[in-house]
Amino acid sequence: MRWDEVDELLRAALQKEVAEGVKRLEGLEERVIQELARRPARESLWQRIREFLTRPTPRWALVGAMAALLLGFALGRLTSPSPIPQWSPNLFVIAAPGARSVAVVGDFSAWQPLPMSDPDGDGIWTASIPLPPGRYEYAFLVDGKWIGQDPLAEEYLRTFGEYVSVRYVGGSRENLSS
Amino acid sequence: MPAEELELIQRSLNGDLEAWGEIVCRYKEAVFAVTLSILRNYADAEDATQDAFIRAYENLRKYDLSRKFSTWLFTVAANIAKNALRKRRRERDPPLPEMDGDPAEEVHTDLRLAAVRAAVAALPEAYRAPVVLYYWHGLSMEEIGQVLGLPVGTVKTRLHRARALIRAKLVEQGVIQDAVG
Amino acid sequence: MKICHLSVLFVACAGLVFAQTPLLLRSTPPAPEEVLQALEALGLPPEFTATFSAALLSGFATGRATTTVSLLLLQDLVKLPRDQVLECLEVIRYALSQGFIVDTGLAGSSMMNEARKFLALGRSGEEIVSVLRARLGFLLATRSVLVRSGLISPPVMDPQVPATSADRVVLELAWAVGDFILWEGGSPGDPRFLGYVQDRLNRLSALGVCPMEAGKIASALTPAMLAEIVQLAFQPERR
Numbered sequence: 001m002r003w004d005e006v007d008e009l010l011r012a013a014l015q016k017e018v019a020e021g022v023k024r025l026e027g028l029e030e031r032v033i034q035e036l037a038r039r040p041a042r043e044s045l046w047q048r049i050r051e052f053l054t055r056p057t058p059r060w061a062l063v064g065a066m067a068a069l070l071l072g073f074a075l076g077r078l079t080s081p082s083p084i085p086q087w088s089p090n091l092f093v094i095a096a097p098g099a100r101s102v103a104v105v106g107d108f109s110a111w112q113p114l115p116m117s118d119p120d121g122d123g124i125w126t127a128s129i130p131l132p133p134g135r136y137e138y139a140f141l142v143d144g145k146w147i148g149q150d151p152l153a154e155e156y157l158r159t160f161g162e163y164v165s166v167r168y169v170g171g172s173r174e175n176l177s178s
Numbered sequence: 179m180p181a182e183e184l185e186l187i188q189r190s191l192n193g194d195l196e197a198w199g200e201i202v203c204r205y206k207e208a209v210f211a212v213t214l215s216i217l218r219n220y221a222d223a224e225d226a227t228q229d230a231f232i233r234a235y236e237n238l239r240k241y242d243l244s245r246k247f248s249t250w251l252f253t254v255a256a257n258i259a260k261n262a263l264r265k266r267r268r269e270r271d272p273p274l275p276e277m278d279g280d281p282a283e284e285v286h287t288d289l290r291l292a293a294v295r296a297a298v299a300a301l302p303e304a305y306r307a308p309v310v311l312y313y314w315h316g317l318s319m320e321e322i323g324q325v326l327g328l329p330v331g332t333v334k335t336r337l338h339r340a341r342a343l344i345r346a347k348l349v350e351q352g353v354i355q356d357a358v359g
Numbered sequence: 360m361k362i363c364h365l366s367v368l369f370v371a372c373a374g375l376v377f378a379q380t381p382l383l384l385r386s387t388p389p390a391p392e393e394v395l396q397a398l399e400a401l402g403l404p405p406e407f408t409a410t411f412s413a414a415l416l417s418g419f420a421t422g423r424a425t426t427t428v429s430l431l432l433l434q435d436l437v438k439l440p441r442d443q444v445l446e447c448l449e450v451i452r453y454a455l456s457q458g459f460i461v462d463t464g465l466a467g468s469s470m471m472n473e474a475r476k477f478l479a480l481g482r483s484g485e486e487i488v489s490v491l492r493a494r495l496g497f498l499l500a501t502r503s504v505l506v507r508s509g510l511i512s513p514p515v516m517d518p519q520v521p522a523t524s525a526d527r528v529v530l531e532l533a534w535a536v537g538d539f540i541l542w543e544g545g546s547p548g549d550p551r552f553l554g555y556v557q558d559r560l561n562r563l564s565a566l567g568v569c570p571m572e573a574g575k576i577a578s579a580l581t582p583a584m585l586a587e588i589v590q591l592a593f594q595p596e597r598r
Contacts, residue, residue, distance in 0.1 A: 005354065006345050007313070013294035014314045018211045021220040025206045025227065029199040032231045036195055107472050108465050110431045111479040133566040134466040135559075137476065146480065157542045161245075161324040162480055170566055320544055327486050329541040331493060335593055 090131045090169055092116065093152065096142045097123030104129070106138025113141055133170025139163070183247065191238055202231050205248065208315060209255045212325070215310035216259035217266075218299065226262050230255035252315070252325045256307065263303075290353050297347040305340035308333050389426045391419055397433040401444060411448055414455040414518065418462070422522040423455055425464040428471045435478045443484030447474060450491040458514050459498045460522055460530045467568065468534055470494055493592070494537055500591035501533035504584055510576050524570035528560075531569050532576070535559040536588050547586035556585060 092104045094116070102125040103113035109129075116125040137157065140147040148163030149156055155166040183204075189197035206227060213226035234241075234254045241250050298309060311322045319337075323330045348354045395412050403411075418424030436444045451470055454461050462471035470491055477487045505511045511525040535556045539545040545552055560577035563569040 006341065006348065009290060009294045009348075009354075010298070010309065010341075010344065011313045013291040013298065014211070014310055016291055017295055017298075018207065018214060018314060021214060021223065022207055022210065024220060024224045025210055028206050028224075028228060028231070029202045031228055032202050032235075033195045033199050035228070035232055036198070036235055105479055107468055107476075110428045110465060110472060111475040112431065132466050134568045135468070135563060135566075136466075137468060157538060158320075158544075159542050160327065160329070160477070160480065160482055160486065164476070168562055168566060327483060329486075329490060329493060330544050331541045331593075332489060334546070 090129055090167075092127045092129060092138070092140075092150075094125050094140045094142070094147065094150065095123055096125050096140075099123075099125070099142045101141075101143060103141045104138060105141060107134075107136045108138070116140075131169045135166060135168050137164045137166050139165060184243070187238070187241070187243075187247065190235065198231075198235050205251055206231070208248065209251060211310055211314045212252050212255045212307070213259040213262075215307045215314075216256060216303075217263055218306070222262060222266070223259070226255065226259045229262075230258045233258060246321070249317075249321050249324050252311070252317075253327075256325050293348060293351055293353045294344065297344040300347065301340055301343060305336050305343070308336045309340045309344075312337055389430045391416060391426055394419075394426050394430045394433065397430055401433065401436060401441075403441070403445060403448070407445065407448070411452050414452045417518040418455045421518065421520065423458075423460045423518075423526070424462040424471065428462045428464060428475065432471050432475055432478075435475060438478060439484035439487070443488055446488045447484070447491055450488065450495050454495050454498060456518060457499065458516060458518060458520070458522075458526065459495075459502075460526050463530070467531075469530065490541070493541060494533070496592035497533040497537040497540075497588065498529065500588045501536060502529045503591060504588050505529065505532070505576070508579070508584060510579055524572065527569055528573045528576055531560060531563055531573065532556065533588075536585060536592075540589055540592075547589040548582075552585050553580060553582050556580060 094102060094104075096102050096118075099118075102116040102118070104116055104127050105111045105113050108131055114127055114129065116127040118125045138150070139162075140150065146162055148165060150165040150167075153165030153167050156163050157166060183201075186197045186200050190201065209230050210223055210227045213230065214220070214223035217223045217226060230251070234251055237254070241247070298306060301309065307326055308322050308328075311317045311325060312319075317325065319330050319333045322328070322333045322337075326333070328336075345354070394415065398408055398412060398415070401408075415424060415429060419426060419429075436447065439447070451461050454470060461469055463469045473494065474487055474491060477490065502511070502514065505525075505528075506513050511528065514525075538559075539549075539552055539555050540547075543555070545555070557577040557580060560569060560573045564571060564573040564577070
C-alpha cells in the first residue's frame with residue numbers, strides 16, 4: 001500500500017468525524033448574532049481616552065499623575081537603548097507619513113526600540129546607527145506596528161508569520177567583540 | 179481575498195451583525211474542525227466555535243487585511259480551544275465521552291475509517307491539530323505554523339511523526355499492508 | 360480641570376526622560392553582578408539560580424555570553440510564566456555547559472538575542488522554548504557532523520576554556536541550517552539548501568565575523584552532511 005492511501009483514509013476519516021458533529025452547528029449564526037447584540041457596544045481605546053481627558057476629576061488626576069510617573073519610569077527603562085559599539089555608521093530609513101512614533105529594532109539593539117527621527121516632517125524617518133561588521137536582523141515599529149520588510153534589506157526571514165529584514169554590514173576584517 | 183468576502187468584513191467592522199452572520203455561516207464548519215481537533219469533544223468544540231466567532235468579531239479591528247482571513251480566524255479559534263483545554267484540565271473534568279460513533283454501526287459502514295479515527299484519537303495531543311489542519315483544511319505547513327504558533331519545521335516534524343504513528347497502528351491492526359510507499 | 364490632565368502628561372514625559380537618562384549615558388556594558396541580580400529577581404529555585412549563575416559567569420569569562428544581552432533577556436523574561444522561564448534558561452544553561460556560544464552580543468544572531476526577538480514580537484513562552492530547543496538541536500547536530508567529518512577537532516568539554524574560532528563556525532553554520540529549515544520552509548532535500556548555507560558562511564567569513572576556516576568548511580559541505588545535521592537535530596538519540 002502506498003502512502004497516498006493512508007493520506008486518503010485520513011482525509012476521509014476526518015471528514016466523517018467533523019460531518020457527524022456538524023449538525024450541532026445549526027443556528028450558530030443566530031446564536032452568535034444574539035450574543036453580540038446583547039453585549040454593550042465596546043468603546044475604542046481612543047474614545048475612552050478622549051472621554052477621560054474631557055471629563056476629569058482632581059482626585060483621578062492625582063492618581064493618574066502618579067501612575068503616569070511610574071509608567072514613564074517603566075517605559076524609560078524598557079525603551080532605553082543599549083550602548084552601541086562605535087564602528088562605521090549605518091543608516092536605516094523608512095517612509096511613514098503621518099506616523100507619530102517610529103523606531104528600529106534589531107540584533108544591534110537586542111530588539112529594544114531605538115527611536116528614529118523625522119526632523120523636517122516629510123514622513124521619511126531615519127536613524128544612523130554605528131554598527132560593527134556582521135549580519136543583522138531588524139524591523140521597524142511604526143506607531144507600535146511591526147514592519148518587517150525594509151525595501152533596502154538584502155534578505156527577509158519569515159518567523160511565526162512576521163517578517164524580519166536582514167542586512168550585512170561592513171567588509172573589513174576587524175575582529176568582533178561584544 | 180474575494181471582493182464579496184472583503185465587503186462582508188468591512189460591513190462587520192461597521193457593526194453590521196448580519197454580515198458577520200454570513201461569515202459565521204461560511205466558516206463555521208471549518209472553525210468547528212479546528213476546535214474539535216484540539217478539544218476532542220463535540221459539545222466543547224461547539225462552545226469554542228461560538229466563542230471563537232464572538233472573539234473574532236470583537237477583535238476584527240486587529241485583523242490585518244493583507245493576511246488570509248481564514249488563517250487569522252483559525253488562529254483565534256485555536257487559541258480559544260487551547261485555553262478551553264487548559265481550563266478543562268484544571269477543573270479535572272471526568273474523562274471525555276468517546277467520540278467515535280456506535281462501533282456496531284461502524285462495522286457495517288467503514289471499518290477502515292473507524293480504525294483511522296481511533297488512530298487519530300490516540301495521537302499525542304500536540305499532533306492532532308496539525309493533522310486536522312493539513313488533511314481536513316488543506317492548509318500549507320506555513321499556515322499551520324501560523325495558526326498553531328509553531329515553527330514550520332516543528333509542524334513538518336509533527337505531521338511526519340503523526341503519519342508514521344497512524345500508519346504503524348493501521349498496519350498492526352491489519353487495516354493496511356506493511357509496505358513502504 | 361483639563362489643566363490637571365495636562366500636568367499628567369507633563370509629569371509622564373518628565374518621568375520618561377528622567378528614567379532614560381542613566382542608561383543613555385551608560386557607555387560600558389553592565390557588570391556581571393547586575394546580571395546576577397536580575398537573575399535573582401526572577402525568583403527561581405535557589406539551586407537552579409546557583410547553577411545558572413555559574414554557567415553564565417563562565418560564559419562571560421570565555422566569550423560565550425555577554426552581560427548586555429543577558430541582562431536585557433533576564434529582565435524581559437518576567438513577562439513569561441515561571442515554568443517557561445525555567446525551561447528557557449535550562450536550554451541556555453545546557454548549551455553553555457556543552458561549550459556552545461549562546462550570545463554574540465549586539466552583533467549577529469544567537470540563542471539569547473533570538474529569545475529577545477520573539478519576546479519583542481510578543482510570542483508565547485511555549486513558542487520561545489520550542490525555538491530554543493530546536494536551535495540547541497541544530498548546534499549539537501552541527502558540531503557532531505563537523506567533528507565526524509574531520510572538519511573540526513572534537514570539542515574540549517570544559518566551560519572554562521575560552522570560545523574558539525571553531526565554536527563560532529559551529530554557531531553560524533547551525534544558525535544558517537536552522538534558519539533554512541525553521542523559517543525558510545526548506546526541507547533537508549531542498550536543492551537550494553547547500554547554496555543558502557555556503558553563501559551565509561562565505562559572507563560572514565568575508566566580513567571577518569567568522570574565521571577564515573569558515574570558507575573552507577563551507578566548500579567542504581555536501582547536501583548529505585546538511586541532511587544529516589537536520590536529521591540528527593530532530594533525533595537526539597542518534598547524535
